[in-house]
Amino acid sequence: MKKPVKVVLTGGGTAGHVMPHIAMLPAYKELGWTLNYIGSDGIEHKIISEQAKYIKYHSIMTGKLRRYFSWQNFLDVFKVIFGTLQSFSILLMLRPTFVFSKGGFVSVPVSVAAWLLRIPIFTHESDLSPGLATKIIAPLSSKIFCTFPKTKKILNRANVSQVGLPVRRELLLGDRETGAKYCGFDAGIKTILFMGGSLGAQRINECLETILPELCESYQIIHITGKGKNTEFRHEKYISFEFVGGELPHLFALADYVVTRAGANSIFEFLALKKPMLLIPLEIGSRGDQVENAAYFSQQSYAMTLSEHKLSGEELKNSINDLMASSAKIVASQTEFGKEGQTVDQILKEIKEYLKLNVS
Numbered sequence: 156m157k158k159p160v161k162v163v164l165t166g167g168g169t170a171g172h173v174m175p176h177i178a179m180l181p182a183y184k185e186l187g188w189t190l191n192y193i194g195s196d197g198i199e200h201k202i203i204s205e206q207a208k209y210i211k212y213h214s215i216m217t218g219k220l221r222r223y224f225s226w227q228n229f230l231d232v233f234k235v236i237f238g239t240l241q242s243f244s245i246l247l248m249l250r251p252t253f254v255f256s257k258g259g260f261v262s263v264p265v266s267v268a269a270w271l272l273r274i275p276i277f278t279h280e281s282d283l284s285p286g287l288a289t290k291i292i293a294p295l296s297s298k299i300f301c302t303f304p305k306t307k308k309i310l311n312r313a314n315v316s317q318v319g320l321p322v323r324r325e326l327l328l329g330d331r332e333t334g335a336k337y338c339g340f341d342a343g344i345k346t347i348l349f350m351g352g353s354l355g356a357q358r359i360n361e362c363l364e365t366i367l368p369e370l371c372e373s374y375q376i377i378h379i380t381g382k383g384k385n386t387e388f389r390h391e392k393y394i395s396f397e398f399v400g401g402e403l404p405h406l407f408a409l410a411d412y413v414v415t416r417a418g419a420n421s422i423f424e425f426l427a428l429k430k431p432m433l434l435i436p437l438e439i440g441s442r443g444d445q446v447e448n449a450a451y452f453s454q455q456s457y458a459m460t461l462s463e464h465k466l467s468g469e470e471l472k473n474s475i476n477d478l479m480a481s482s483a484k485i486v487a488s489q490t491e492f493g494k495e496g497q498t499v500d501q502i503l504k505e506i507k508e509y510l511k512l513n514v515s
Contacts, residue, residue: 160188160512163249163274164210165265166257167199171281171420175257177206178321182499191249193242195261205400215241217261238264246272253277253297253510258288270295277506280306281320281419282444283451298509300502302419303451316505319498320423327427329408337402338394338409340375347475348410350379356416358466359435360384363414365468367393370475377406412478414471417449422458429489431482432458433474439463456488 162183166172176192183190190210192203195217203212217238242265246254254269256262256278269276279300280289293299293310301307302320335342347370351359363378364386370376371392378395380386385395399406413425417436425432434452436445452458459481461474478485506512 158252160186161249161251162188162190163246163251163254163265163269164190164192164257165194165254165262166259167194167197167261168259169418170198170202171418172257172259172262173199173202174323174420175279175281175321176255177202178323179499179502180207180210181324182503186503191245191251193245193261193265197261199259199261213245215245215261215264217264235264239267242268243271246274252512253506255279256288256292256296257281258286258292260288262288263291266292266295275510277502277509279318279321279502280310282306283309283419283447284442284444285310286442286444298505300505302423303448305451316501318501318505320419321499321502322424322427326404326407326424329404329406329428331405331408334402334405334407334409337405338375338377340392340394340409342409344375344392345373345411346375346377346409347412347414348377348379348406349414350421351381351416356381356435356437357384358463359414359416359471360386362466362468362471364388366472369472377410412475412482414475414478417445417452417460419444419448422448422452426452426457426489426492429486431478431485433478434458434460435463435466436460437463455492456485457492458485 164176191213192210193213193215194200196214200212203210215238216234246268251274253275254265256266256276258280266276275297276295277298278289278292278296281302283303283305285306293312299310299312299315300318301315304317307315307317332342349363360380367388371390376393379399380395380397382397385397407428410430413430414433415421417434422432434449436449438446449460453460459478461470
């Protein structure tokens, strides 16, 4: 009789540390594996509760990991220690087959507790340059998966495997006509999607607002603004959403061009969908991960890039025109990539091989 496989997922702080887990859920379900999630009371709790009600969620206390001096660091050390004790207790109760970490500060106490209990840890790094959590967890991990080829060299460990980024299956099933109907648009008119990640992008929103009247003369505009950042602009060819849930695949299908930040999850999703992209990476107040992501995509001709420091309404308009002129070349390069759907299978294959699981 096969021993049941029990998985503990962890990661959070932003949607980027959670959505790859969501992308892998259908495969876990098909295998019949039991799932639990350990996280904070932050965004990961909201996402998992809304999208995966069959997963039991366990909340722990955790502190933020900072690369700079702050008196808050001293308090957060005790939060991390307490979170590790909580994780130890939860893992001792669950006795999982393995822990899968997607990074973020909440994953550190969970991974430390798993290592103390000799539970195998698998971790995945989305960005080109590893985050602080990944750097801490890496020496504890049985296997490290990464998205970009260069990350493998940066981590410089024998157990690193470059597999790409899991993409949600449902995003590949969007319908253009359904998206047009949802927006009240014409499916035959070229459409531009503007979005700034789970928290929105206020600078992009402000620059876009200055050129919206001109853009709406020729294009339909879908604008995902972020919570509390809706614009007062009104036009029959413009629609804004603070957040989009189940209809997102259809809006992606409707979009002919995309203007977005350069978080790894979003840009790999648009790469899988073969969407010409203009990337405006977060530079101000960032560790630079989005800048590196955007530079790599630009080098591979998967996207065009506009520096946040140069961002203005006029620059945004000019960059959009350049994107449209280069769209055929971008899509041709994206088509050569052609790895959508393979990442999840590769990750599961390597996990099974490492654990010697007799699971089909």
